[in-house]
Amino acid sequence: xxxxxxxxxxxxxxxxxxxxxxxxxxxxxxxxxxxxxxxxxxxxxxxxxxxxxxxxxxxxxxxxxxxxxxxxxxxxxxxxxxxxxxxxxxxxxxxxxxxxxxxxxxxxxxxxx
Amino acid sequence: xxxxxxxxxxxxxxxxxxxxxxxxxxxxxxxxxxxxxxxxxxxxxxxxxxxxxxxxxxxxxxxxxxxxxxxxxxxxxxxxxxxxxxxxxxxxxxxxxxxxxxxxxxxxxxxxxxxx
Numbered sequence: 717x718x719x720x721x722x723x724x725x726x727x728x729x730x731x732x733x734x735x736x737x738x739x740x741x742x743x744x745x746x747x748x749x750x751x752x753x754x755x756x757x758x759x760x761x762x763x764x765x766x767x768x769x770x771x772x773x774x775x776x777x778x779x780x781x782x783x784x785x786x787x788x789x790x791x792x793x794x795x796x797x798x799x800x801x802x803x804x805x806x807x808x809x810x811x812x813x814x815x816x817x818x819x820x821x822x823x824x825x826x827x828x829x
Numbered sequence: 830x831x832x833x834x835x836x837x838x839x840x841x842x843x844x845x846x847x848x849x850x851x852x853x854x855x856x857x858x859x860x861x862x863x864x865x866x867x868x869x870x871x872x873x874x875x876x877x878x879x880x881x882x883x884x885x886x887x888x889x890x891x892x893x894x895x896x897x898x899x900x901x902x903x904x905x906x907x908x909x910x911x912x913x914x915x916x917x918x919x920x921x922x923x924x925x926x927x928x929x930x931x932x933x934x935x936x937x938x939x940x941x942x943x944x945x
Binding site for chain 2: 725749751756757758759760761764774804806808817818819820821822823
């Protein structure tokens with residue numbers, strides 16, 4: 717089975733800190749995604765990557781950046797964490813074939829104080 | 830623009846009741862894919878089903894069934910004889926065929942609570 721692993725389940729950071737959220741997948745998937753989940757808003761796409769060193773902005777990229785130096789790893793970076801970035805962050809991956817399903821990690825609940 | 834609407838924020842039923850989760854979508858693409866995912870309390874979204882826009886045949890998988898109607902842009906999900914283990918947040922999602930990288934548009938989610 718495909719496994720998508722997010723480095724932390726819970727994370728507490730202070731306002732202004734630089735935060736790294738790591739995601740690793742083990743199935744050689746081309747595409748990787750970072751979503752943010754908030755009550756009443758569903759999942760909103762922050763960034764995605766369709767290849768190593770390639771990235772595209774999603775719907776809410778402000779305040780975030782990403783890095784994909786290796787195919788299996790996709791990192792989300794909060795340059796200067798703010799309280800409105802308190803949220804559940806979900807990483808996902810899939811193959812490049814049309815219509816393929818996403819595989820998700822368990823999520824990281826980030827609290828910014 | 831593409832959009833997915835799940836108007837039901839929360840649904841509460843008693844075990845063994847049937848329940849339908851609604852999903853309405855908007856897209857200008859003629860080719861697209863629709864998905865349902867389940868998010869149990871553990872947090873990891875689990876894939877349930879995928880349909881492409883050319884296949885309007887309804888599908889049944891055990892207690893789960895899906896009703897896809899292009900005429901009303903709906904892709905509703907029914908659980909028959911619900912069980913406590915069905916308690917979760919359910920998401921409907923849409924992907925246009927030409928969405929670069931396979932971007933999925935998610936609905937707001939419906940939280941289903943099945944009480945014993």
